Amino acid sequence: MSTTSHPRFVSTNTTCRYPFSKAIKHTYFFILLFCFATNSYAQWADSMIIDVATIRYHKSLYKQSLFLSRPKNQVPDAGIVNLPFKLSPGTYLPHDLPGNLIEQDCFLKFVVKNTADTAISVCFTPGSYIRTITLFKSQLDNIPGTFARLPDSLSTDKRFAGVKQLQLQPHEQAIYYCRFNFVRTNVSSLAPRLVMHDYLQQWRISQRDRDNLLDVFTYTVSGILLFMIFYSLAVYIQSRNKEFLFYACYTFLTCSLLFLKSYLNVSASAFNYFYEEYLDFMILTASVVSYMVFMRKFINSKEHYPRLDKYIHFACLLLIGSSIVFSVIYFFTDWYIFLNILENFVIKQFFFITGVFFIIYSIKKKNTLLNYLAAGNASLVVFSVISYIILVTGWKFVKADVASIFNRALFYYEIGLVLELGFFLSGLAYKNRRDIIERVKERERLKLENERKEFEKQMAVMAAKQEERNRISADMHDELGSGVTAIRLMSEIMKSRLKGDVVPELEKISNSANELLGKMNTIIWTMKSSNDTLESLIAYIRAHAIEYFDSTPIECRVQLPALIPQAEVSGEKRRNIFLSIKEALNNAMKHSQASQIHISISTNDKWLMIKVTDNGVGIDADKLRRFGNGLSNMRRRMESIDGSFKIESDKNCVLTFEAPI
Structure with missing residues (x-):
């Protein structure tokens, strides 16, 4: 056939x-x-x-x-x-x-x-x-x-x-x-x-x-299809997409159909007779079935287009069943008329109906990939209809030259194949571009998802740390604080019972208890997560400074910013800043011989700056060596939180502390 x-x-x-x-x-x-x-x-x-x-x-x-x-x-x-x-x-x-x-x-x-x-x-x-x-x-x-x-x-x-x-x-x-x-x-x-x-x-x-020009054109189309076979296999090897195996099968069968048609033309061999009677129709049907299976997998019709998927599945089963009926009639009877009707007036008409259905369905869906494939199918359907009309009616486009290539049905079928192949490659390029974009989006989504999970993990760790800090601070306040307070009270009771008799050891116990209680309160304040704010840090420094110089001849003034930003300051950072300021106040009390101390606190969106200024004797090189450990401790603490510490000593001593917030 x-x-x-x-x-x-x-x-x-x-x-x-x-x-x-x-x-x-x-x-x-x-x-x-x-x-x-x-x-x-x-x-x-x-x-x-x-x-x-x-x-x-x-x-x-x-x-x-x-x-x-x-x-x-x-x-x-x-x-x-x-x-x-x-x-x-x-x-x-x-x-x-x-x-x-x-x-x-x-x-x-x-x-x-x-x-x-x-x-x-x-x-x-x-x-x-x-x-x-x-x-x-x-x-x-x-x-x-x-x-x-x-x-x-x-x-x-x-x-x-x-x-x-x-x-x-x-x-x-x-x-x-x-x-x-x-x-x-x-x-x-x-x-x-x-x-x-x-x-x-x-x-x-x-x-x-007589068909020399048609043979040249057929061999050219066969070469293009051969290239597509290699291309499809290469894509399969690289991506393992099984649909390209079916497309390679489709192009191989179509290439074989065209090549054998030209190569065996007018040959009187038994194989050519078998090919014309039976094999060419079987190859054509198998190529259509392969293309339909490829189409289902290529557009993932089972998931995205279930109605189209059911129709294509039904069409594949019908074509396979028709091929079996055709084979039984061919091998077990001498009928020709029924075979011709089954091939040219049943199966090929069904090819046409299937192509038209796919084109209409694709146009209604308004999907770009489907539109590319529909355009290719439309080209193949139109030129196949022209080929079919020439076969059935013997119509001639060039009546003056009956041997013209334009009067050959195969020529128009091959034009349809070439156009269909061109639209398919365009659709494939569009699909590859779309897949690349989707893969990039998916990678970004996974990246954001991983970052979110990592952030949530860090937040959980921080929450656990905060909870543990709160628990420890509560335990210290409830257990150690009450114990130290009891020691201090008992030492004061013992001093009052002695009625003026001074016991140096008892005085040391009382002072040590007071100092220990102050240090413990500082640690508790540092560890408590509710105090992790810039406002809490500034308020705590001010309260400590006022209380520290309250019973001394030194007048302490604290200048606060008009507006304190809502910023979070970790316990580690609060602790180092406070201890540095505390060390500076302690040195001023012991060595500056000052009558006034001025603490200036200023902030912006990124930095906290604290200046401690006194009107004392200042710091000379000898004092720097004598008190080097205290100054180095302040510098070390500030640098550990990416801050800075500097000393200015001219008439007055100015200590400047800067820390990021």
């Missing part, structure tokens, strides 16, 4: 238009029948006899042969001579041959003579795609008595299996009968012809050269 087209000519048995011409034709027909019935050479019309000596290259026999068809295997060889042959119907070229002739045994009868003085060999062919050609020969003066089958060893021409060889001796006249069967394909033709023995090879070449 073929996908290509050949020229179609008007048969020579066209009905006459006028009664007089019709009467003449009928009279001539009955005279010929009478001549054949008498089996006499003398009564055979001279115009029906072919003189092989006058044939230069080849000669058509459609006007000089009689034709008959009968159901298969009903006419024995001996009964051929008695068949009521009629005038040949003319030339049935591809796609013209009636289906009933393909299902029957066909017979041809013609008379040849050799007027030359030497023997002549000619080759006879009933047409193209002919199977089981059998020749019979008899002498004109005694047809029944000399009727005999020509053995294959004498009539077979090894150069071309589609012809039979005739050997005519000098001045010999003979009548030949031919029994033959057509291959079950719509490209079979009835075109009886004699070809000179020496010209057979050139005649075969001329037969192929």
